[in-house]
Amino acid sequence: MTNPLGLEGFQHVYSGKVRDLYAPLGPDGAPVPDRLMLVASDRISAYDWVLDTPIPDKGAVLTRLSLWWFDQLADLVPNHVVSTDVPAAVAGRAVIVRRLEMLKLEAIARAYLTGGGLEEYRAKGSVCGVPLPEGLEDGSRLPEPVFTPTTKAPVGEHDLPMSPAEVEELVGADVAAEVSRLTRAILARGNEIAAERGILIADTKVEFGRAADGSGGLVLGDEVLTPDSSRFWPAAAWQPGRSQPSYDKQFVRDWLTSPESGWSRSSGEAPPPLPERVVEQTRAKYVEAYELLTGETF
Numbered sequence: 001m002t003n004p005l006g007l008e009g010f011q012h013v014y015s016g017k018v019r020d021l022y023a024p025l026g027p028d029g030a031p032v033p034d035r036l037m038l039v040a041s042d043r044i045s046a047y048d049w050v051l052d053t054p055i056p057d058k059g060a061v062l063t064r065l066s067l068w069w070f071d072q073l074a075d076l077v078p079n080h081v082v083s084t085d086v087p088a089a090v091a092g093r094a095v096i097v098r099r100l101e102m103l104k105l106e107a108i109a110r111a112y113l114t115g116g117g118l119e120e121y122r123a124k125g126s127v128c129g130v131p132l133p134e135g136l137e138d139g140s141r142l143p144e145p146v147f148t149p150t151t152k153a154p155v156g157e158h159d160l161p162m163s164p165a166e167v168e169e170l171v172g173a174d175v176a177a178e179v180s181r182l183t184r185a186i187l188a189r190g191n192e193i194a195a196e197r198g199i200l201i202a203d204t205k206v207e208f209g210r211a212a213d214g215s216g217g218l219v220l221g222d223e224v225l226t227p228d229s230s231r232f233w234p235a236a237a238w239q240p241g242r243s244q245p246s247y248d249k250q251f252v253r254d255w256l257t258s259p260e261s262g263w264s265r266s267s268g269e270a271p272p273p274l275p276e277r278v279v280e281q282t283r284a285k286y287v288e289a290y291e292l293l294t295g296e297t298f
């Protein structure tokens with residue numbers, strides 16, 4: 001794939017649904033060994049589709065939010081952030097990071113039960129081998145965050161739940177315990193801060209790596225506590241026993257499932273472009289979440 005953004009001095013490494021990864025090139029034209037650039041696009045995904053219509057400033061808002069969280073969490077865990085000195089084409093929505101050897105697992109913690117975790121609970125009364133109290137419903141708050149890791153499935157396949165034993169087999173008992181402790185602590189800290197500001201973070205996915213030279217401990221990579229890596233719910237609308245509205249994606253979901261869109265999920269067809277008002281409403285929710293959480297003006 002050629003360099004989609006035409007970023008001089010960077011080699012395109014990988015494109016996710018809504019983010020892209022680049023390797024900075026050194027003066028000799030070879031990739032700088034221990035650096036990467038993470039670029040957040042304005043793309044939005046819904047119902048497992050990447051929509052045609054971008055949400056202006058989404059990439060910039062989520063990048064600034066993630067950087068703010070890394071700072072809030074710096075006493076808990078070191079992170080991979082190096083600088084925001086990036087090319088003009090991606091200014092404000094890209095970060096230069098230390099290249100890590102990423103653990104091959106999605107470190108997920110849940111403070112509220114929903115989605116895949118709820119399905120597993122309904123089937124087994126537990127999630128990822130952790131027994132939970134009886135009588136929990138969709139959206140129930142858990143007594144404390146639960147670590148529910150999954151595999152990092154290849155593109156197009158589904159991530160699979162991992163038992164504690166499988167995590168230990170993959171990374172060893174000590175690292176497994178540390179990943180669990182840190183992931184739960186990150187979500188707990190996130191909810192301490194967010195709940196005061198009207199946002200519930202139901203669950204979150206973080207990624208850890210180790211420095212390439214093997215020195216030091218775990219480093220928090222990727223993005224942290226954004227509405228793309230986590231479920232954000234408006235606290236005022238929280239009502240266990242039903243599906244909770246999404247803080248940021250509800251306008252998109254409601255329009256796509258309304259008769260006005262002319263689309264149906266079961267059709268297997270790509271969703272139609274979003275109307276301007278839905279784009280604007282969604283942009284406003286990202287800006288609102290950022291400003292509520294950080295106290296800063298976007």
Ligand SMILES: Nc1ncnc(-c2cnn(Cc3cccc(F)c3)c2)c1Cl
Nearest residue numbers: 015016019020021080098099100221222
């Ligand atoms: N510091 C790091 N060192 C090595 N690898 C990574 C890494 C690889 N993949 N991802 C997920 C991802 C982040 C952004 C854009 C994408 F397309 C994919 C993160 C990181 Cl963050």
